[in-house]
Amino acid sequence: MTFAIPSLPDLVERARRAFRGALPGSDAWLWPNNIGPSAKVMGGLTHEVFGFADYIAKQKFALTAEGENLDMHGAELGLARRPATPSQGQAVFTAPAALTVDPGAILRRGDGVQFRVVAGGSLPSAGTMTLDIASTGTGKATVTLPGTTLSAVSGLIGVATIEVGAAGLVGGADVELDGDPFTSDLGTFRGRILFRKRNPPQGGSAADYVMWASEVGGVTRVFVERRWSGPGTVRVFPLMHDLFESGIPDAANVERVAEHIDVLAPAGAVVTVVAPVPRVIDVTIDGLVPATTAVQEAVLAELKAAFRRQGRVAGIDVLSPSMPYLAASATFSRSWIWQAVANASGEERHSIAAPAGDIGLVPGEYPVLGAVAFT
Secondary structure, three states: OOOOOOOOOHHHHHHHHHHHHHHHOOOOOOOOOOOHHHHHHHEEEEEEEEHHHHHHHHHHOOOOOOOOHHHHHHHHOOOOOOOEEEEEEEEEEEEEEOEEEEEEEEEEEOOOOOOEEOOOOOEEOEEEEEEEEEOOOOOOOHEEOOOOOOEEEEHHHOEEEEEEOOEEEEEEEOOOOOOOOOOOOOOHHHHHHHHHOOOOOOOOOOHHHHHHHHOOOOOOEEEEEEEEEOOOEEEEEEEEEOOOOOOOOEEEHHHHHHHHHHOOOOOOOOEEEEOOEEEEEEEEEEEOOOOOHHHHHHHHHHHHHHHHHHHHOOOOOOOEEEOEEEOOOOEHHHHHHHHHHHHHOOOOOEEEEEEEOEEEEEEOOEEEEEEEEOO
């Protein structure tokens, strides 16, 4: 049975009536008097006490705790928030003449985000040189797409055109958020705490691999495939929806997860960490009413949310209701696409022309939203 906190007007009303019963002849409803204002003050103080008691009650459980109180729940399990991390990668320097780049040279992106050259280098004449760089700050804002132009702030002798390398600058993540109450999102601190409580460590169970992979910054979901290449083999598929639009990480981020798991996995396990193979699903929508730009944008947003929510990595494992993170036989239902479009704000009616049916996935594939056409 839950306790409903009385509203402030109700508490003031109770205080007024209490004065009438405790002080014969007094009436808080008559004016002027000091009883009415006193009742309001007491009602306000009581409401504040109730509110604080409600806050304390929520902090008792990881399901609803906030901030530093959630940190304490995590500390009991040996878990800490994933810290903010910088982006790292390479920059390509193309010079028309001799060029020297000092260690620690500062480069700047168009929006002001800065990067530091890890180890310097030089060109005796015109040519191209690739150097490792890392952001001076942290967070998702430091992630940079391949080919992005950078400018030199300091540490260069000579002139060069500077671009981010083919792998981009990756790994930047913000401090891990609490997450919504009761969430199961592994991209949040609460989600990881609740997963750990519901799946105690067992020295190499499938849930352990999910927990280990989700300790790496940027990971939002994890799928595990047991015995994928015989006894003792485990394949782990990390997803990073906050860093990549499709959720599928690049090679550098996959390597980060692999290195983290490598020091935690049982000695006898043969662990393979890979990015899922994207199964691109193009969608064609007929007869959208109304076919306004606002409704179309709402449809795109709902489709992206549906692919993130319903998508799963396929595999040869056997799915269990208690282990939804296993990479097992999977199909992306056409009905999910239809429902997502219907959920769009302002949508009145539509028809799905493509795909024509459910999409079956082969082991290792993950459904990704492709081109969306309105006809």
